[in-house]
Amino acid sequence: MSDTHSPHLAHHFDSPVQQFESGKLGMWIFLATEILLFGGLFCAYAVYRANHPEIFVYAHRYLDKTLGGINTAILIGSSFTMAWAVRAAQLGRQRALKVLLALTIACAFGFLGIKFVEYEHKWKEGLLWGKRYAPHAEGRAEPAADPAAAVAATPPAGVNAEEHTLIPPPARGPAGLAVSDHADERLHLEQEAPKNVQVFFSVYFAMTGLHGIHVIAGMALLGWILLRASRGEFGPDYFIPVDLAGLYWHLVDLIWIFLFPLLYLIH
Amino acid sequence: MADKGTAASLVTGNALAGDNYLNHTKGLRSWLFTLDHKRIGVMYLVSILASFLLGGIFALLMRTSLLSPTKHIVSADTYNQMFTLHGAIMIFLFIIPGIPAALGNIVLPLMLGAKDVAFPRLNLASYYCWVAGAIFSLLSIVLGAVDTGWTFYTPYSTTTNTSVVAMTFGALILGFSSIFTGLNFIVTIHKLRPKGMGWFRMPLFVWGLYGTAIIQVLATPVLGITLLLLIVERTLGVGIFDPALGGDPVLYQHFFWFYSHPAVYIMILPAMGVISETVSVFSRKHIFGYKAIAFSSIAIAAISFLVWGHHMFVSGQSNLAGMIFSFLTFLVAIPSAIKVFNWVATMYKGAIRLDTPMLYVMSFLFLFGIGGLTGLFLGSLAVDVHLHDTYFVVAHFHYVMFGGTVIAFLGGLHYWWPKFTGRMYDEAWGRIAAVLVFVGFNATFFSQFVMGSKGMPRRYYNYLPEYQIYHQISTIGSFVMGIGFIIIAVYLIRSLIAGKPAPANPWGGATLEWQTTSPPPHDNFALSPEAGDPYDLEAFRWDAAVGGYVKKSDAAVAVG
Numbered sequence: 001m002s003d004t005h006s007p008h009l010a011h012h013f014d015s016p017v018q019q020f021e022s023g024k025l026g027m028w029i030f031l032a033t034e035i036l037l038f039g040g041l042f043c044a045y046a047v048y049r050a051n052h053p054e055i056f057v058y059a060h061r062y063l064d065k066t067l068g069g070i071n072t073a074i075l076i077g078s079s080f081t082m083a084w085a086v087r088a089a090q091l092g093r094q095r096a097l098k099v100l101l102a103l104t105i106a107c108a109f110g111f112l113g114i115k116f117v118e119y120e121h122k123w124k125e126g127l128l129w130g131k132r133y134a135p136h137a138e139g140r141a142e143p144a145a146d147p148a149a150a151v152a153a154t155p156p157a158g159v160n161a162e163e164h165t166l167i168p169p170p171a172r173g174p175a176g177l178a179v180s181d182h183a184d185e186r187l188h189l190e191q192e193a194p195k196n197v198q199v200f201f202s203v204y205f206a207m208t209g210l211h212g213i214h215v216i217a218g219m220a221l222l223g224w225i226l227l228r229a230s231r232g233e234f235g236p237d238y239f240i241p242v243d244l245a246g247l248y249w250h251l252v253d254l255i256w257i258f259l260f261p262l263l264y265l266i267h
Numbered sequence: 268m269a270d271k272g273t274a275a276s277l278v279t280g281n282a283l284a285g286d287n288y289l290n291h292t293k294g295l296r297s298w299l300f301t302l303d304h305k306r307i308g309v310m311y312l313v314s315i316l317a318s319f320l321l322g323g324i325f326a327l328l329m330r331t332s333l334l335s336p337t338k339h340i341v342s343a344d345t346y347n348q349m350f351t352l353h354g355a356i357m358i359f360l361f362i363i364p365g366i367p368a369a370l371g372n373i374v375l376p377l378m379l380g381a382k383d384v385a386f387p388r389l390n391l392a393s394y395y396c397w398v399a400g401a402i403f404s405l406l407s408i409v410l411g412a413v414d415t416g417w418t419f420y421t422p423y424s425t426t427t428n429t430s431v432v433a434m435t436f437g438a439l440i441l442g443f444s445s446i447f448t449g450l451n452f453i454v455t456i457h458k459l460r461p462k463g464m465g466w467f468r469m470p471l472f473v474w475g476l477y478g479t480a481i482i483q484v485l486a487t488p489v490l491g492i493t494l495l496l497l498i499v500e501r502t503l504g505v506g507i508f509d510p511a512l513g514g515d516p517v518l519y520q521h522f523f524w525f526y527s528h529p530a531v532y533i534m535i536l537p538a539m540g541v542i543s544e545t546v547s548v549f550s551r552k553h554i555f556g557y558k559a560i561a562f563s564s565i566a567i568a569a570i571s572f573l574v575w576g577h578h579m580f581v582s583g584q585s586n587l588a589g590m591i592f593s594f595l596t597f598l599v600a601i602p603s604a605i606k607v608f609n610w611v612a613t614m615y616k617g618a619i620r621l622d623t624p625m626l627y628v629m630s631f632l633f634l635f636g637i638g639g640l641t642g643l644f645l646g647s648l649a650v651d652v653h654l655h656d657t658y659f660v661v662a663h664f665h666y667v668m669f670g671g672t673v674i675a676f677l678g679g680l681h682y683w684w685p686k687f688t689g690r691m692y693d694e695a696w697g698r699i700a701a702v703l704v705f706v707g708f709n710a711t712f713f714s715q716f717v718m719g720s721k722g723m724p725r726r727y728y729n730y731l732p733e734y735q736i737y738h739q740i741s742t743i744g745s746f747v748m749g750i751g752f753i754i755i756a757v758y759l760i761r762s763l764i765a766g767k768p769a770p771a772n773p774w775g776g777a778t779l780e781w782q783t784t785s786p787p788p789h790d791n792f793a794l795s796p797e798a799g800d801p802y803d804l805e806a807f808r809w810d811a812a813v814g815g816y817v818k819k820s821d822a823a824v825a826v827g
Contacts, residue, residue: 012382012459022385022458029450033488040492040522044507047518055513130512131504196513202505206496 008238020240027244031251034214038255041207045262048199058193059200060266062127064118068264071114072256078107079253082222086246089239094232097242101226104249108219115212122201129205133198207259214252221245279813280771282784283689291789302387303789305687307394308372312680314397315369318360325353327749330711330742336730343728347414348429350726354417355434359441360401362672363530366537367483368393368448370679371476373687375452377780377787378470380461380796385454389447396444403437406430416726418527421508421519425500432501435494442487442494445533449483452476461779464798467558470778471801474561475540478568482529482536486572490526493519517582524575532571534668536564538675539606542631545682546610548776549625550617553802556609563602570599580651589648596646603639607632622774623697627678630705634670638663641716656726659719662712670708677704677755684759685773689786690766696758703751710744770815775807781816 006016013019049056085100126134225245228234234242288305298306329349332339341349372390376383384390407413410430415423424431456477460469497519499505506512508519539560547554554560576584576592584592610632619625641663644650654660685691715723718737723730730738772781778801783792799806807816 010387012385012387018458022454025457026386026389026450026454029453029484033446033450033484036485036488037492040489040496043522044496044518047515052513129503130500130506130509130514133512198506199513202507202512202514206499206505206507210492210495 006237008240016237023240023244024247027247031247034251034255038207038210041203041210042258042262045203045207048203052194052196052199054194055197055200056266059197059204060263062122062125063204063264064121065264067114067118068260071111072260074107074110074114075253075256078104078111079250081107082246082249086239086242089229089234089242090236092235094229094235097229097234098226101222101229101242105219105222105226108215108222112212112215115208127201128198129202130198133201204263207263211252211255211259214255218245218249218252221248279768280784280815281689281768282786282788283768285784286788287689287784287786288789289689289786300391302383302391304372304376304384304387304390305787305791307390308369308374309687310394311364311372311397312369314394314401315361315365318356318401322353322356322361323749323752325349325356327745329353330745333730333738334742336732336735336738339728344414346728347726348408348412351413351416352408355404355413355438357668358417358530359404359438360397362534362668363441363445364397364448365534365672365676366541366679367452367476367479367533368397368444370541370676370683371452371472371479371537372448374683374780375455375473375476376459377686377783377791378473378778378801379455379459379464380779380792380798381455381459382790382792384451385458386451389451393444393447393451396440396447400437400439400441400444403433403440405437407433407437418523419494419497420523421497421500421516422510424497425509432498435497439491439494439498442491445483446487449480449487452480453484456480461795461798467561468798468801469561471543471554471557471560471564472537472540472778474564475537475543478564479533479536481565481568482533482571486526486529486533489522490530493522493526496522517579517584520579520582521575524578525572528575528578529568529571531664531667532567534672536567538631538672538679539564541675541679541682542610542628543606544776544778545624545678546613546628547802548682548774548804549620549622549628550614551620551775551804552613552617553800553804554609555612555615556605557802559605560609563605566602567599570595570602574599577646577651580648581655593646593648597643600639600643607636607639621698623692623694623701624678624682624774626698626701626705627674627681630701630708631671631674631678634666634674634705634708638666638668638670641666654719656724657719658715658723658725661725662715662719665712665715670712674704674708677701680759682774683780684762685769686780686785686787688763688766689769690762691769691773692762692766693758696754700751700754700758703754704748707744707747707749707751711741711748712744714738714740714744767814770813772807772816773814775804775809775816777801777803777806782818 009016009019013022081100081103085097085104088094088096088100122128126132128134222245225241228241288303291303292301298310301307301310328341329346332341332346339346372384407430410433411428413419413427413429413431413434415427415429415431419431419435424435456469456473496505496507500508500514504512506514508514508516510516543554543560574592574596576588577596580589580592610628641659645654645660645663681692681697714737718734718741719725721734723734723737769785771783771785773785774781777799779792779796779798780787782796806819808819809815810817
């Protein structure tokens with residue numbers, strides 16, 4: 001109402017600076033809660049890995065380092081476009097802001113797409129969490145290039161626990177899922193399949209799943225910001241929402257940067 | 268804007284007839300979608316009091332059932348569900364949001380001379396998260412009431428066929444509600460303090476809320492992930508806590524108590540803040556040891572994160588871990604005792620007025636003293652092995668939770684009641700009820716210390732006949748408390764209709780909320796107030812014409 005106020009200044013704040021600082025502090029505190037939310041899972045990871053390193057060393061080979069690496073690069077790239085978008089908002093460069101936000105969202109789609117390919121592969125191989133862990137034997141002989149057949153061959157209940165060792169090395173999986181195809185290594189895996197491999201996949205799916213949910217939430221958030229940006233709401237006077245969404249997006253990226261080595265790059 | 272109402276009420280400071288936050292806008296929608304912290308606080312207050320009633324009914328039914336060692340009014344399964352519901356409702360729905368979200372919401376911005384909390388929409392979202400969480404939690408009663416106890420320990424909670432998922436999902440959403448409140452308060456306290464209010468000019472209630480908010484924000488997410496893992500364990504079979512799948516059920520206990528022990532301090536810290544305010548005002552004396560009380564709030568918040576293992580002394584954790592947790596547990600006693608000594612020193616040579624809030628302060632000092640000291644028994648490794656899971660533990664945490672938090676909540680409710688309703692309650696009935704609650708409480712729970720130390724296990728449905736006398740005393744005490752609460756409900760509700768209009772400052776408090784009208788206008792203050800020493804009670808004097816306290820320096824100015 002009062003024309004001395006910026007239209008974006010809420011009535012209970014004295015100045016835009018106070019409002020901006022409040023928003024920033026609030027976001028940082030929210031990010032702290034996010035870290036603690038994941039902290040529970042990191043803690044579970046630490047406990048199980050410390051107690052059963054053999055499970056992690058054995059099972060991580062079923063994850064695809066190449067795809068994980070590409071996804072890491074995609075997310076880091078999206079953080080870059082996000083940071084640039086914030087700068088564009090501050091400078092009032094509307095077109096650049098919209099393009100960069102769209103690029104960030106596109107990266108998120110790319111990330112989820114690749115994640116979907118990885119999950120699908122695990123699903124077909126029966127490399128799932130806890131109770132659902134049932135790696136199936138047929139997958140070994142079948143060319144995994146035929147997804148329909150592989151899905152149809154979902155393992156029957158009561159697969160012998162010993163048959164873990166019959167999982168084909170992921171080289172037989174869809175293109176790009178190759179890990180290592182050395183015969184001696186496969187032999188090594190077959191001999192030393194530890195007990196309770198499902199623990200690794202429980203942790204893997206819990207961590208990447210929760211992270212995936214955060215990526216989806218981030219996409220919704222950025223979509224909303226993009227919508228507002230397309231209405232020209234942001235500029236040098238008012239860019240708090242872009243800035244705060246950016247902070248959130250960097251955290252989502254950062255969590256993945258920890259997840260990737262912890263899950264994919266174990267020695 | 269609010270000047271018309273304010274001008275009319277300048278003499279008494281009562282704004283019931285003029286413009287105030289209660290009549291600023293009208294209609295149900297204006298309440299349901301309000302962004303006004305005072306209205307949200309009132310909605311929270313009504314909701315948590317309804318939860319308190321429900322949890323209390325379950326408690327009284329249990330106590331009645333325990334009158335006899337073998338004859339019961341409920342079945343064994345129902346009994347298990349009742350103590351679970353009593354615990355879960357009282358903890359998650361009542362006591363955690365109790366002081367911060369209800370009283371804190373109403374009072375915090377007023378104390379800071381601010382128009383609102385930093386994020387009013389988030390505040391409303393917090394309330395609706397509470398509502399959604401409450402619906403899910405209570406839905407579990409229909410879907411098959413949970414019988415795990417409020418701790419949801421695995422593996423029982425993952426194997427029982429009751430609706431653990433509904434209840435824990437409710438608790439998860441309630442966690443969001445708690446986080447939103449905490450986040451909002453931290454930012455509000457950092458960024459919305461008025462001119463002249465440095466950190467050490469803040470009222471101690473604000474320090475208490477600050478310590479609480481830190482715990483809410485840092486501990487609650489861990490409960491979130493714990494309950495989430497419990498839910499996916501039940502629904503999808505992710506075996507993180509399931510030994511059959513290589514998981515570890517004790518890890519659940521660690522996660523759970525990593526939240527739930529600090530949660531105990533979410534409950535007690537704001538209660539301590541209420542006591543710091545009221546003890547000074549009703550002793551008519553400046554608070555003693557301001558900085559010591561303020562820092563001890565933060566110290567308690569910090570140590571609270573490091574003591575969760577004392578819930579697990581008999582869970583098989585290593586002796587070394589047990590010793591460390593035991594030592595850290597003893598450390599909590601230091602800041603707690605610092606506070607108690609400072610409150611007692613505040614009363615020393617003060618002009619103590621035994622109004623209802625002060626009766627609750629004195630109850631608090633006595634009951635919290637017992638609750639805190641018996642905590643040291645339980646924190647000692649060897650003694651805990653004997654007392655673990657007995658009624659001694661039940662008595663201990665009720666002395667802290669009820670004797671501490673609920674008593675302080677009642678004190679705060681009476682203290683601020685005139686401010687946010689604009690009405691005075693009946694003082695005589697207030698005192699009678701306070702005494703009844705105090706006597707009833709001690710009868711209920713002191714008897715439990717005795718039977719617990721003699722070996723009566725908690726949560727048992729039947730018991731040996733030699734414990735019957737203690738159970739009977741306890742049950743009678745609970746009825747006395749129940750009567751006390753009925754009296755409180757009756758006179759508080761009656762005061763809303765027929766209560767004497769309250770002056771702006773009925774008790775002579777020096778904090779800023781007493782410098783606006785009762786009830787406050789929509790924007791809280793006609794003019795942004797400037798903060799001074801929040802305990803400078805000398806600056807106020809009783810004015811019979813007003814029926815309340817006025818600032819000595821303002822007395823002449825106010826008329827003009």
